Amino acid sequence: MTSVARVPCTIVTGFLGSGKTTLIRHVLANANGRRLAVIVNEFGDVGIDGEILKGCGNENCTEDNIVELANGCLCCTVADEFVPALDEILARAPQVDHIVIETSGLALPKPLVQAFHWPAIKNRVTVDGVIAVVDGAALAGGQVSSDLEALSAQRSTDNALDHDDPIEEVFEDQIACADLIVLNKRDLLDDNGLQRAMKTVTDTIPRGIGIVTVSEGKVDATALLGLGVGAEDDIENRKTHHDTEEDxxxxxxxxxxxxxxxxxxxxxxxKRIADLAETQDILRVKGFAAVTGKPMRLLIQAVGPRVNHYYDRPWDAAEERQGKVVVIGLKGLDRDAVTKSLAG
Known part of the structure; x- marks a missing residue:
């Protein structure tokens, strides 16, 4: 007999550099026996996040269960991208227990939640919950992302700028649609910084939402999976800036x-990445590189001038030792200068 139970889906949203991929990687490694699938939606044309998640090597989420969508954010391409991805995952045997969806840092989660009413999927999946990951270190400094110092300075000195900055609207809309907020990078905050970050979040929350604080995305999977919210049926309580806009x-x-x-x-x-962050309007750098004499792949993640790196997995024997990074920045940055500096 075929089960009629809908497969729960957790949507993980969050601004650039907040730590979504790191958090999901931790969940995959600590799935407690759940068979997971992941849909990775990246704002760009390279599967960097998918490559990072595939490096987990966890039997509960094989590489085949990680589906990458890199042709635009899911909030804009529901019909063309999201529904076929779900069809692909739901057709697999054995059936997955839970689907985790990582949205791009620029995505608005509410249109994606609304898509769960589409006839093609509404009887097969449900939104178990929406998780918003926020950068505690950035919030403690009065910003929604750690690499927006230049933009903040410009806004404070230029009276001609629109008060409603689109980056802040994205942040607020992600918070407004959440069922749980994960305040990440607790290890970078002292007590006063934590209080400032928490106040920013609580002042933004439009309704009662739980907040957990974590370091390096290390949150118990049971705190994220199994919320049972059914967010698609609670859409009216998720008021956002873009409710009156179609696109x-x-x-x-x-x-x-x-x-x-x-x-x-x-x-x-x-050092090259950190130096560029001081001179260019770069929001995020993420990718990997090959290091001479090292059998392991070097994973690189940068938010502004703060750059983290570690060896995540061995290079496969049949794999070309070719590094690459995706750069996300504000419109108008000097792409040629960035490329020349990073390419080496």
Whole structure:
């Protein structure tokens, strides 16, 4: 007999650099026996996040159960991208127990939640909950992302700028649609910083939502999976800036991929990224590189001048040792200068 139970889906939203991918990687590694599938939606044309998640090597979520969508944010391409991805996952045997959806950092989650009413999927899946991951270190500094110092300074000195910054609207809309907020990067905050970050979130929350604080995305999977909210049936309580708009755009941002030559010292590539963050309107750099003499792949994640790196997995024997990073920045940044510096 075929089960009629709907497969629960957890939507993980959050701004650029908040730590969504790191959090999901931790959940995959600590799934407590659940068979998971992941849909990764990236704002760009390279599957960096998918590559990071596939490096987990966890039997509860094989590489085949990670579906990457990189042709635009799911909030804009529900019919063309999201429904076929769900069809692909739901057709697999054995059936998955839970689906985790990582939206791009620029996505509005509410249109995606509304898509669960589509006839093609409404009887097969449900939104178990929407998780908003926020950057505690950035919020403590008065920003929604750690790499927006230049933008904040411009807004404070230019009276001609629109008061409603689109980046802040994205942040507020993600919070407004959430069922649980994960305040990440607790390890970078002292007590006063934590209080400032928490106040920013609580002042933004339009309704009663739980908040958990974590470091390095390490949150218990049982706190995220199994909320049982059914968010698609609670859509009226999720008021956002874009409720009266049929479409939205991402014209304030651009993204591109830079191939990275093999490096002799990880400190070299991290310094180049940090230096660029000081001179260019870069929001995020994420990817991997090959290090001379090292069998492991070097994973690189940067938010502004703060660059983290570690070896995540061995290079496969049949795999070309070719590094690459995706760069996400504000429209108008000097793409040629960034590419020349990073390519090596």
């Amino acid at each position: 939205h755009d991402h014209d304030d941002f651009e993204t591109f991929v830079v191939p990275i030559a093999e490096v002799d010292d990880p400190a070299d590539i991290t």
